[in-house]
Amino acid sequence: MSKKIIIxxxxxxxxGKSTLAKALATKLEYVFIDTGAMYRAIALYFxxxxxxxxxxxxxxxxxxxxxxxxxxxxxxxxxxxxLNGENVELLIRxxxxxxxxxxxxxxxxxxxxxVAQQQAMGAQKGIVMDxxxxxxxxxxxxxxxxxxxxxxxxxxxxxYLELQATNPAITMEEVADNLxxxxxxxxxxxxSPLKQAADALVLDNSHITREAQFELALNWAKERxxxx
Numbered sequence: 001m002s003k004k005i006i007i008x009x010x011x012x013x014x015x016g017k018s019t020l021a022k023a024l025a026t027k028l029e030y031v032f033i034d035t036g037a038m039y040r041a042i043a044l045y046f047x048x049x050x051x052x053x054x055x056x057x058x059x060x061x062x063x064x065x066x067x068x069x070x071x072x073x074x075x076x077x078x079x080x081x082x083l084n085g086e087n088v089e090l091l092i093r094x095x096x097x098x099x100x101x102x103x104x105x106x107x108x109x110x111x112x113x114x115v116a117q118q119q120a121m122g123a124q125k126g127i128v129m130d131x132x133x134x135x136x137x138x139x140x141x142x143x144x145x146x147x148x149x150x151x152x153x154x155x156x157x158x159x160y161l162e163l164q165a166t167n168p169a170i171t172m173e174e175v176a177d178n179l180x181x182x183x184x185x186x187x188x189x190x191x192s193p194l195k196q197a198a199d200a201l202v203l204d205n206s207h208i209t210r211e212a213q214f215e216l217a218l219n220w221a222k223e224r225x226x227x228x
Contacts, residue, residue, distance in 0.1 A: 011148030
């Protein structure tokens with residue numbers, strides 16, 4: 001039986017990281033961990049409870065009241081994010097959360113809280129985890145690191161089409177502005193900024209199909225698993 005490895009997938013917003021990570025996890029029979037959903041759930045809790053993003057005491061107290069876990073949804077055949085026992089999978093995808101998640105994820109206390117949980121989840125390996133700092137901070141020794149990127153205009157269009165299904169009133173300008181805002185915060189924040197790990201393999205999916213992207217990543221994974 002092959003040894004299991006950790007696959008860390010990082011990259012910009014709306015590059016299809018989660019889609020790729022889920023597909024790899026399914027194919028390899030690994031556990032998929034959506035770190036973005038964790039930060040979104042924390043952002044939702046902060047918004048609901050009017051936690052000021054610059055109030056360190058309030059943030060510390062709030063984090064002590066947050067419990068996160070993933071549970072398989074037999075209807076969608078995917079794992080849903082639960083916040084204190086509530087399925088918030090749909091709520092955390094709304095624009096009001098999307099517009100604040102990068103700010104929340106930039107908070108040091110929040111990152112320490114989430115990273116500790118993420119590292120615990122991957123202790124036994126056999127996971128595919130996507131985010132912004134997986135290959136640089138969470139699992140710097142991951143056997144396979146993939147950095148996903150794509151042209152900003154293509155990313156905005158993909159995100160726009162995705163959001164239209166649940167929010168027909170959304171405009172392309174809103175989506176593009178949101179992505180630009182998130183990219184800036186993610187790349188310049190003080191704690192664990194988004195950056196490519198020195199040993200990461202770059203996957204630019206601007207002009208390739210989802211299937212071609214998957215096959216490329218799967219081949220990389222099989223190669224690293226054979227060396228484990």
